[in-house]
Amino acid sequence: MPTLALGQKEAVPAFTEMDSMEARVQGCATCHGQSGQGTSNGYFPRIAGKPAGYLYNQLVAFRDGTRRYPPMNYLVAYLPDAYLKEIADHFARQRPPFAPREDTAADAAALARGKALVTAGDPGKGIPACIACHGEGLTGMNPGIPGLVGLRPSYIAAQLTRWRVGERHAADPDCMKRIATRLTEPDVHAVAAWLGSQDPPRDPSPETSNLIRMPLACGSQR
């Protein structure tokens, strides 16, 4: 188990006003950072600025056990819908700076394959481009599609893999399941490596909802 340096500042609970959402969400700080910016631990994702609908769906899924990750399942087990919504709205509003990106160990061929999948997809295999739904700037789309920026390759690869093997689901029709099951394992790592090697966007806000353009029907956009 990796032990973080005790001094990593953004992972230490801190707030300025007691009666505030900022103080109330410090239960998230040691993994996701005080403002949802993420921490230097390789696994825990940045949650700041993701669409509120996406964050809310995840919180409800963790509470109800339809998305399995024991530390999260345990933490939000007894929180009512209205409060989960408030927590989601809080993190969706945050715009903390991005952590500097890490160097990738992936080779040029893998990065090229990753870039192709993200920006153009693989029409022969029926795989749409990531940017078709996750946004031109990969900052996600309201209300339910997450941004893919500022996430580490280990987290992206783990989530895509969980989708491929049926451990992660979204509301029906589960568009992400259709896509993930068409990706090979090398594809997953290529996409994760290329996404992880990109510079953060200037404006991390998600795109507005645009149902007409999407290549597949997604339950989380309804």
Add this chain to the structure above:
Amino acid sequence: MRQPAVTAMRRLAAWTGALVAVAAVGVMAVYFLLPGELRPREGAPAPNATTQVINKGEYLARAGDCVACHTPPGGKEFAGGRAMPTPFGNLYVPNITPDEETGIGAWTPDEFYRMMHTGVSRDGSLLYPAMPFASYTKVTREDSDAIYAYLMSVPPVKQPNRPHELRFPYNQRELLVGWRALYFSQGEYKPDPKQSAQWNRGAYLVLGLGHCAMCHTAVNPLGGSSESKAFEGGMIPNQNWYAPSLTSNREAGLGNWSIQDIKDLLQTGVSHRGTVYGPMAEVTYNSLQYLSDEDVEAMAVYLKALPQRDAEPPPTSQARLVAPNVMELGRKTYAQQCAMCHGEEGKGYPPGLPPLAGNQSITMASPVNSIRMVLNGGYAPGTKKNPRPYGMPPFNHVLNDEEAAAVVTYIRVAWDNSGTPVTPAQVNELRRLIPE
């Protein structure tokens, strides 16, 4: 005399008839002139007797926390199917919706009462004591009938029960005859005439539907709990939480708590003395937050009045000694990670952020809950009276065994707290038991 009388009656009849006709025309006129504007009857319809019984049953089912076990997380209410791990294997909780085939739709009130009162199912088989019939036996027939009426009124769900997966010999239900002889005494709650009506109501709820003894009385290797050790606390099997003694002021004994603090803890989930987490947060979330102020106060009065019994003597000063380097590591870790919310002096900012100084749940003999809180963190339950609780983050990935043991030791002995040190091995053991 007759004639005028008849005439008078005829006149009266004619006059009445005319009046009725005029009135009818008038009413019709109103009806046609103001369609849809007829005023409803005064006020909302009074709930009839049936509705009243169902409402009462719903409240009592809350008090009994039926939903916690009989509803799978995110699943259909009361449809069962949830796995309940026990030291003897997995039990699968049955469907108690009124579906005729797969639920309890075909049960009669008599059969339901026999199940609640004696732990015998409709088909005559003996229930496993994961169903708290040893507590529910105290429930009155009237209350049992109300719960029955409520359960019959919820939407039926067709979902067959899943067979239990118990190891031999525990899968032999006949063996429950022995368990029952040792640990089960049947009988409705008998009010104690020497006590107040409020105390008796509290006792009825705590001992009966509340089934508090299921966790707060130690469970022996046979899955039984001894009445002579009632409410003296114990580890909750398979959950790796310690249910503190309700009779010891060194644990969760409430003898020196105010009634208001006890009420707050039970119903709101937070109080000026401490906060509920883990399995008790579940009880507050699913059950106690819905009880009336009067009933929660009655429970508080009863719990506060429980006779004080300390199962073991207080720790010796020798047992409380802490190595200076451990104390220093604990102090440093506390200042860095904990003081922001709990304060340099451990006073917290109650009720939102609980105090650690003078907090019995931290100083009690078992350090299990304190270690778990440091490793896993936790949110107080979101309740009607505290819908936006504060939360503690997990430190599982931040602190190693030595650091976690040192900081738990520190909060157990600092500020005149009366606890004893914990070892890195104790932290490590819990870390391995808790799923990552």
